[in-house]
Amino acid sequence: GDNPAAQRYTEARLSNYSVQMLEGLEEDSVDFKDTYDNSDREPIVLPASFPQLLANGSSGIAVGMATSVPPHNLKELLDSAKYVIDNPNCSIEDLTKIILGPDFPTGGLILDNKDKINEIYETGKGSLRLRCRSEVENLSHGNWQLIIYEIPFQVQKGKLIEKIADLISSKRLVNIQNVRDESSDKIRIVIEPRTRNVDKEQMMRSLYKFTDLETKIPINLNVLVDGVSPKTCTLKELLQVFLEHQREVLNRRSAFRLKNIDRRLHIIEGLIQAYLNLDQVIKIIREEDNPKASLIEEFELSDLQAESILNLRLRALRKLDEERLIKEQQDLM
Numbered sequence: 315g316d317n318p319a320a321q322r323y324t325e326a327r328l329s330n331y332s333v334q335m336l337e338g339l340e341e342d343s344v345d346f347k348d349t350y351d352n353s354d355r356e357p358i359v360l361p362a363s364f365p366q367l368l369a370n371g372s373s374g375i376a377v378g379m380a381t382s383v384p385p386h387n388l389k390e391l392l393d394s395a396k397y398v399i400d401n402p403n404c405s406i407e408d409l410t411k412i413i414l415g416p417d418f419p420t421g422g423l424i425l426d427n428k429d430k431i432n433e434i435y436e437t438g439k440g441s442l443r444l445r446c447r448s449e450v451e452n453l454s455h456g457n458w459q460l461i462i463y464e465i466p467f468q469v470q471k472g473k474l475i476e477k478i479a480d481l482i483s484s485k486r487l488v489n490i491q492n493v494r495d496e497s498s499d500k501i502r503i504v505i506e507p508r509t510r511n512v513d514k515e516q517m518m519r520s521l522y523k524f525t526d527l528e529t530k531i532p533i534n535l536n537v538l539v540d541g542v543s544p545k546t547c548t549l550k551e552l553l554q555v556f557l558e559h560q561r562e563v564l565n566r567r568s569a570f571r572l573k574n575i576d577r578r579l580h581i582i583e584g585l586i587q588a589y590l591n592l593d594q595v596i597k598i599i600r601e602e603d604n605p606k607a608s609l610i611e612e613f614e615l616s617d618l619q620a621e622s623i624l625n626l627r628l629r630a631l632r633k634l635d636e637e638r639l640i641k642e643q644q645d646l647m
Contacts, residue, residue: 334363342570343563359541361563365391365556367537371416379544381536384416384442384467391553398553406436409549416442416531420501421464423447425528435549438535446527450514457510460517462503466529471495475503477525486524489517577618584619588626595623 328336338361346355360366371385394412398404415424415431424431425443434440447464465471475495481487492506507517522528536546539555547555588595591613602608609620 331364335360335366337361337363338563338567341567343566359559362556362559364388365395365553368552368556379536380534382532382534383537384531384533385418386413387417390414390417395553395557398550398557404550406432406549409553410435413549416533418444418467418531420467420469421447422466423464434533438533438546438548440533442531442533444529444531445522448518455510458507458514460505460507460514462505462527463501465501465503466526467531469526469529471497471501471503474526478505478521481524487517487520489513489520580616581619581622584613584615584622585626587613587615587619588623599624 339357343361345358347358348354349356367383368386368391369388371383373382374380390413394409397409397412401408410428410432413435422444423446425445430440430442434442444466446462446466448460448462450458451461452458465474475493478487478490478493482490482493489508489512490505491508494504494506496502496504505517505521507514534546535548535552536544537552537555539545539547539551594612595609598608598612599605606617606620606624609615609623610617615623
């Protein structure tokens with residue numbers, strides 16, 4: 315419920331998962347574009363070595379369209395992605411044996427059955443009923459109180475407690491005497507019944523009816539598959555798009571590394587030429603006004619090879635010369 319932070323406050327230390335999102339960014343794994351003010355370059359899409367969209371979820375509204383992707387369990391997503399690789403013709407029912415459904419970070423209980431979840435993943439649209447998790451805590455003399463220890467996703471705890479307190483004050487929750495927050499790093503909302511003879515089930519039904527302890531989670535798997543055109547996808551299609559992206563990232567990273575290897579081998583060929591003709595190379599560097607052009611003409615080097623030779627420090631050239639002299643002496647012996 316807080317306001318958005320000012321730009322100067324938005325720096326953050328990256329978690330290990332965030333680092334995985336950026337892995338390979340310096341190896342030409344994705345395309346870049348200019349930033350909004352043309353002051354820098356930014357990636358069009360991140361390499362993302364895990365299915366981030368399904369793992370973290372996303373929601374938003376644009377012109378004439380909306381999206382609402384719930385978060386999922388990361389291990390289930392990775393297992394299902396491997397299953398799609400091994401079984402490209404698998405069905406949604408096969409995948410939901412691995413991905414049991416959305417996995418909300420705040421917990422809660424999904425009330426809908428397996429068939430409803432399968433239907434949502436098959437069509438890419440629908441909604442799920444999500445309910446809090448609670449338990450009855452027995453006290454002395456037959457008294458008891460209700461403990462809420464998991465609340466539905468994106469329900470603000472402070473506003474939820476305010477709502478319950480307002481309903482108690484307005485006599486709409488006649489069976490409840492008090493509500494208080496005893497949360498620490500874990501959720502613990504205590505609800506006290508008016509008397510110990512209050513029917514627990516009836517009290518819970520009233521809470522579900524009037525508060526967000528039971529909510530509907532809309533699901534709309536509407537995504538920009540190619541970065542341009544919106545499409546409502548099935549669960550399998552989202553996994554396939556992620557795998558295809560990973561194949562492209564892997565191919566581009568491999569091509570980048572091979573190109574660097576070829577470039578390095580090309581430079582080494584030029585350095586070998588310099589090593590074999592070290593005295594002449596040093597003479598050209600010392601005496602010629604344009605040593606780069608002279609090196610290219612004398613030894614048939616490329617511009618990159620000549621530049622690499624000129625970038626060697628004189629100390630390195632001397633060391634090469636000493637190594638050559640030692641080798642010549644050893645050959646004579």
